[in-house]
Amino acid sequence: MYLKTKAIITKIRDFSENDLLLELFTLESGKVTVIAKGAKNAKSRISGAANLFVYGEFDLYMGKKWNRINSLEIIESFYPLREDIEKLSYGSYFLELTNASIVKNKSDQELFALLLKTLDALKSADPLMLKIVFEFKLMESIGFIPRVFECAKCSSPLEKNIGFNIEYGGCLCHRCNNPKSMNISIKILKILQYFANNDFYDIMEIDIHITFLKKIDIILFKYLSYYLEKNNFKSLKFLNLFKED
Numbered sequence: 001m002y003l004k005t006k007a008i009i010t011k012i013r014d015f016s017e018n019d020l021l022l023e024l025f026t027l028e029s030g031k032v033t034v035i036a037k038g039a040k041n042a043k044s045r046i047s048g049a050a051n052l053f054v055y056g057e058f059d060l061y062m063g064k065k066w067n068r069i070n071s072l073e074i075i076e077s078f079y080p081l082r083e084d085i086e087k088l089s090y091g092s093y094f095l096e097l098t099n100a101s102i103v104k105n106k107s108d109q110e111l112f113a114l115l116l117k118t119l120d121a122l123k124s125a126d127p128l129m130l131k132i133v134f135e136f137k138l139m140e141s142i143g144f145i146p147r148v149f150e151c152a153k154c155s156s157p158l159e160k161n162i163g164f165n166i167e168y169g170g171c172l173c174h175r176c177n178n179p180k181s182m183n184i185s186i187k188i189l190k191i192l193q194y195f196a197n198n199d200f201y202d203i204m205e206i207d208i209h210i211t212f213l214k215k216i217d218i219i220l221f222k223y224l225s226y227y228l229e230k231n232n233f234k235s236l237k238f239l240n241l242f243k244e245d
């Protein structure tokens with residue numbers, strides 16, 4: 001069986017002396033693992049194209065045991081993301097997070113579009129801002145948007161002493177708030193509500209103070225780790241080195 005689809009290369013592993021194993025996020029069929037034959041041979045046509053972030057039109061042969069690439073036409077190589085260590089680290093995290101959210105044989109066009117927009121914005125946008133927007137919109141697209149407009153337990157309005165509670169999936173009012181919540185200010189609440197109400201590009205237009213960015217970064221990471229059941233992101237270990245200074 002053959003599959004012609006747009007896809008983004010999200011992970012690259014060694015397979016054999018000459019071949020690489022690629023994880024693809026395909027537009028048509030979600031997560032697909034393919035062999036890139038001869039990709040380690042500098043002379044092969046595919047070696048220049050088999051790079052992380054590469055977005056292209058793929059012709060795939062889908063075998064019973066293995067899938068392989070017949071041909072690949074690059075649409076966007078995202079070369080600048082591989083040339084800058086900080087962009088590479090953030091970009092790798094976006095791919096890792098995507099890989100934790102997609103499955104085989106299930107297309108997710110909204111997340112596909114979000115990842116493309118995010119990789120494109122990473123060329124020039126503030127990476128921490130981009131990280132929290134991507135995390136929020138990714139959770140939204142896979143059906144885990146946090147509840148930020150009313151209490152996640154009793155549905156009362158959120159007025160004062162608001163808590164963000166992971167297990168309840170969002171904000172708790174002052175009556176329902178409990179010690180397991182992270183307390184958040186009205187300002188943080190308004191930012192989260194803005195994220196929920198607006199699209200990617202509108203959110204990326206606003207300026208958010210670094211203090212708020214850091215706080216939201218912590219909240220959203222705890223939130224997504226809990227719902228994706230994953231907190232050991234390899235790319236983050238490297239990113240945390242940048243945070244030290």
Ligand SMILES: [Zn+2]
Pocket residue numbers: 151152153154155156172173174175176177
């Ligand atoms: Zn409540």
